[in-house]
Amino acid sequence: MMGEMWPETDRLRMHSRQTYARLLLVGAVIGAMLALTSTFVFSAPFEPEASAPGSAQQGQGDEDTDEESPPLETAFSASQGDCVTWSEGDVRDMRTVPCDEEHLFEVTAVIDVSTDYPSDAPPPDMDQWQEIVDERCTEPADAYLDSGLDPHGRFKVSAIFPNDTDWEAGQRLVHCGLWWLAPGGEPQPMTASVAGLDQSNVWDVGTCLGLEDNTVGDPVDCAEPHSYEMIAVVDLAEEFGEDYPSESDQMSWLDTECAEHADSYTDGMDLADNDLIVAWDTREEASWEAGSRLVNCKVGRVLEDESGLAPVTGSVAADAEDGQDTEDSGGTDDSDDTDSE
Structure with missing residues (x-):
């Protein structure tokens, strides 16, 4: 599941191949x-x-x-x-x-x-x-x-x-x-x-996920319009040990933890001034029982009507050559998939 208030949707595209494939x-x-x-x-x-x-x-x-x-x-x-x-x-x-x-x-x-x-x-x-x-x-x-x-x-x-x-x-x-x-x-x-391999549904730091047909898409270059940029991979076990933490406990801790990672990743960028938000994933108990402890902290942008996510163009990383385009605050795409796929 994801922090903040934005629902996430997993869409799988149909592919077709002839005869043998x-x-x-x-x-x-x-x-x-x-x-x-x-x-x-x-x-x-x-x-x-x-x-x-x-x-x-x-x-x-x-x-x-x-x-x-x-x-x-x-x-x-x-x-x-x-x-x-x-x-x-x-x-x-x-x-x-x-x-x-x-x-x-x-x-x-x-x-x-x-x-x-x-x-x-x-x-x-x-x-x-x-x-x-x-x-x-x-x-x-x-x-x-x-x-x-x-x-x-x-x-x-x-x-x-x-x-x-x-x-x-x-x-x-x-x-x-x-x-x-x-x-x-x-x-x-x-x-x-x-x-x-760890089964935690996380992406490497610096990965950007595209927006496609009003859902989160495949990884794209951060210079392209995207839904989220992954700014950290956080191990919940470092805070909570081996006992499963409630979602509210995860949310409370990650609120502060991801804010700190965002400040470090962007070298103090004022995200709110650029219409950006910090979001994060949480883990359900079934995932925890299977050994999944890792979650992503990520940065995205909300549509003006707060109905979902708007596209972001450019990386928010402090050392990025394709820096964040502060003029790009619109868009009609929304939604990401649960557990930050």
Whole structure:
């Protein structure tokens, strides 16, 4: 949750890819991520495996393949613990890489849905895929992490499922996993296994999050219009220890703590004189139980009618070359997503 009075909304953008590569939105998660559900389910070409001897080989497609679709570069196969990446904006070259290299997805389980979907069964529709992920991918993801999955944390449950060609050839393996999505839906790179990463939904100091379609978007250069600039990462445990602090206790402490960070980050800038506010996140008890203790302090701007957030252009950092534009105090975009995504 966030300090100040401004509600936050998580919007996930739909992407589409032809034939072998498509990202399919199975449900937008609004607000505080109230349940452990997948955000995206996406399909990929699979390497033939013993459980699916009839799977299509690399580069084979059906008669309906769009002629404009580029040829398949690699077949996909992965096991639990494998880290997966692909080219920006394209999943045709989906492949496994060492988890200490930049990647976008980590496999937490590989499940076989052939019992429910035999060889002559049509592929699940989006509601059915959502149900499969909810019922069969969420629990493995929770077990995969030592402290359990933070339902409001940075990592979201998703799955890679066979594309239509491989489904028709008998492939029934689904790769459950976790990834990190920005508020605008853009997968964020990771350079370590999620099992060893803090799940706190925070951004590095100096990160600016854009405004997009009246919601907080993906990270942008601070010289561009944005919703928030992250000015600090604060560890609540340093003040409250291991016992969960109430939201009101967090708010009271962060009010002072974030003000001090803002003064240091901006070298004493009068934020109010520039129509700027200091805001912060708080942690819910479920997140605390999963080990999430970190929150962001951040700077933004409120619309004149106080209905949401206005765009800010330029950084408020004291040493920023693209300093804050004090003339830019308008805008119509509003809202950020819970837990400062």
